[in-house]
Amino acid sequence: MSVLSSLTNRIFIASALLVIASIAVPVYFVNEAVNSHVEAELQRGLDEAALLVDEYGRTQFETFVGLARAVGDLPKLKAAVAEDDPPTTAPIAHEYEQQIQADLFVVTSKSGRLLASVGTIKPPPTMLDAMLSSHISDHESTWFWLHSGAVLKMAAIPLLLPGPDWVGTLVVGFRLDEMAQRIKDLTRSDIVIVAGSEIATSTLDSAQTAGLTAVAHERGIFNVRLAGEDFIGRVQPLGASGEPIALVLRSRTAQTLFLRNLHRDIAVTGVVAILVATLLGYAIARTVTRPVRALTATMREVAATGNLAGVTPTVRPTDDEDARLLATSFTQLTTALDRFQREAAQKERLSSLGRLSTVIAHEVRNPLMIIKAALRNLRRHVSPDVVDVADNIDEEVSRINRVVTGVLDFARPIHFDVAPADLVELCRDAAQAAQAASADVPMTIETPAPPAPIVTDAERLRSVLVNVLVNAQQAVQRSGRSHGTPPPIALRASRVNGGRWCIEVADRGPGIPLDDLPRLFEPFFTTRRTGSGLGLALARNVVEGLGGSITVESQVDVGTTVRIEMPERPAAEAAAPHPDAGAHG
Numbered sequence: 001m002s003v004l005s006s007l008t009n010r011i012f013i014a015s016a017l018l019v020i021a022s023i024a025v026p027v028y029f030v031n032e033a034v035n036s037h038v039e040a041e042l043q044r045g046l047d048e049a050a051l052l053v054d055e056y057g058r059t060q061f062e063t064f065v066g067l068a069r070a071v072g073d074l075p076k077l078k079a080a081v082a083e084d085d086p087p088t089t090a091p092i093a094h095e096y097e098q099q100i101q102a103d104l105f106v107v108t109s110k111s112g113r114l115l116a117s118v119g120t121i122k123p124p125p126t127m128l129d130a131m132l133s134s135h136i137s138d139h140e141s142t143w144f145w146l147h148s149g150a151v152l153k154m155a156a157i158p159l160l161l162p163g164p165d166w167v168g169t170l171v172v173g174f175r176l177d178e179m180a181q182r183i184k185d186l187t188r189s190d191i192v193i194v195a196g197s198e199i200a201t202s203t204l205d206s207a208q209t210a211g212l213t214a215v216a217h218e219r220g221i222f223n224v225r226l227a228g229e230d231f232i233g234r235v236q237p238l239g240a241s242g243e244p245i246a247l248v249l250r251s252r253t254a255q256t257l258f259l260r261n262l263h264r265d266i267a268v269t270g271v272v273a274i275l276v277a278t279l280l281g282y283a284i285a286r287t288v289t290r291p292v293r294a295l296t297a298t299m300r301e302v303a304a305t306g307n308l309a310g311v312t313p314t315v316r317p318t319d320d321e322d323a324r325l326l327a328t329s330f331t332q333l334t335t336a337l338d339r340f341q342r343e344a345a346q347k348e349r350l351s352s353l354g355r356l357s358t359v360i361a362h363e364v365r366n367p368l369m370i371i372k373a374a375l376r377n378l379r380r381h382v383s384p385d386v387v388d389v390a391d392n393i394d395e396e397v398s399r400i401n402r403v404v405t406g407v408l409d410f411a412r413p414i415h416f417d418v419a420p421a422d423l424v425e426l427c428r429d430a431a432q433a434a435q436a437a438s439a440d441v442p443m444t445i446e447t448p449a450p451p452a453p454i455v456t457d458a459e460r461l462r463s464v465l466v467n468v469l470v471n472a473q474q475a476v477q478r479s480g481r482s483h484g485t486p487p488p489i490a491l492r493a494s495r496v497n498g499g500r501w502c503i504e505v506a507d508r509g510p511g512i513p514l515d516d517l518p519r520l521f522e523p524f525f526t527t528r529r530t531g532s533g534l535g536l537a538l539a540r541n542v543v544e545g546l547g548g549s550i551t552v553e554s555q556v557d558v559g560t561t562v563r564i565e566m567p568e569r570p571a572a573e574a575a576a577p578h579p580d581a582g583a584h585g
Contacts, residue, residue, distance in 0.1 A: 015281025023270045049189035050236040050248045067100040068172040072157040081168035089115040104173035138166040151200040177201035192247040229253040416457040423452035430465035441473040443489035455569045464539040475509030506561040512554035
């Protein structure tokens with residue numbers, strides 16, 4: 001059995017896939033947008049930091065050199081240098097170094113003699129000699145100097161007396177690593193200064209700095225992974241070709257840390273949403289599939305047993321409305337089929353009984369005629385007892401003959417003679433015929449003003465009314481309510497909607513028990529000892545054959561009302577024999 005063969009599985013799998021798609025698609029586009037934004041932000045920050053390195057270094061150095069020129073123009077320093085005396089020059093140099101905050105402050109004479117060396121960086125005399133020998137002259141010069149892991153931007157300012165007469169040189173320098181830390185504080189970008197193939201200073205930690213040797217000679221924009229962290233970098237020259245450069249770096253890992261956290265949160269939320277959607281999808285699918293499974297189980301039971309009675313699929317109020325409607329419709333269908341089967345079986349039995357009754361009726365009628373002929377001789381007998389017996393036999397023969405006649409009438413097809421008639425006159429004739437049979441039970445007749453036109457088989461409809469009225473009279477007589485006001489029987493005729501006539505016969509008899517009402521129109525069902533049980537069955541055949549309907553309402557100890565509705569003009573096929581005339585029950 002395939003997983004997708006189950007409707008439940010298909011519903012909750014579809015729900016889960018829908019939730020996954022509804023989460024994955026927005027997350028994908030949001031992730032792409034955020035990544036693009038992060039990359040743009042990284043690039044913009046990198047450009048800003050590189051620009052700041054260039055502008056900051058240039059501006060600070062220009063400011064610093066300007067201060068150095070101002071100090072070099074001071075007469076006090078020139079006079080001390082002109083004396084070529086280190087003890088005289090040293091205090092003055094220290095005073096001015098404090099004012100301009102130089103990292104290196106060196107004063108030399110015209111001949112290159114060191115007169116003063118102050119500041120935080122004090123290189124050995126031999127190192128100073130090597131540096132000064134190549135840069136001291138009567139004109140200004142600048143350069144970079146790498147010393148003890150620090151890169152200094154240097155400036156040599158000639159000291160000139162009026163004339164001009166060159167008396168010495170002022171050499172000042174400031175460290176670039178302090179500039180790198182300041183720029184990092186401002187831009188959150190790391191700065192690495194590379195001199196030649198050596199990393200002079202770096203704001204990165206030692207492990208990350210060690211990994212930069214492979215990219216020390218990169219140019220332009222580059223990507224590098226340092227100690228498990230991704231960086232984007234840019235080379236920013238600090239001077240002319242061959243001079244130190246600055247590597248400006250920004251951490252992509254740190255910048256996208258929030259994105260990884262967001263991905264984790266979205267993943268957790270997505271998993272929870274998928275689980276919830278799956279459970280909800282399964283629960284919703286159950287409301288559809290559970291009644292469907294109950295319905296299919298019931299159908300299998302019906303197919304196996306053939307029993308349509310009492311097969312009702314179990315449904316709950318929480319089940320799907322369409323599924324509940326399907327189960328209800330199936331129950332109604334099986335109920336209708338079961339009723340149809342029972343009615344069809346009943347009609348088949350009645351049809352067989354009708355055919356058999358016709359044969360039996362014919363066979364019974366012949367000996368009845370012989371018995372009736374023999375009774376004439378018995379009535380001429382001299383013994384009164386024999387005459388009484390003959391009368392009793394004659395009465396029973398007549399009753400049996402009536403039963404046989406009723407059976408034949410019920411069994412044979414009915415042929416209607418449809419013609420225009422007056423319903424008012426028809427009702428009055430029926431009442432008179434019933435009164436002739438039992439004059440001691442009064443009745444009232446309520447009809448519209450004549451004429452009341454109707455197209456029907458007047459004789460057969462009259463016989464139906466007579467039968468109903470006689471039944472009402474007998475019921476009233478049994479109840480002992482033959483007299484009173486108003487009369488115990490009422491015959492009413494009136495027009496109802498749809499061009500139909502309604503005829504009601506109401507009596508104040510004992511009423512009919514509720515259990516007997518459904519069987520009133522069954523053939524041979526009767527509550528009277530001498531009744532044949534065919535009167536109402538024949539009445540229904542006639543009324544329905546003429547396109548009408550007959551119903552009975554009754555309450556015990558209150559009375560009974562028989563309601564007959566007839567069309568003003570029957571359908572064309574009403575004149576033909578009633579198709580079920582021989583099988584009605």
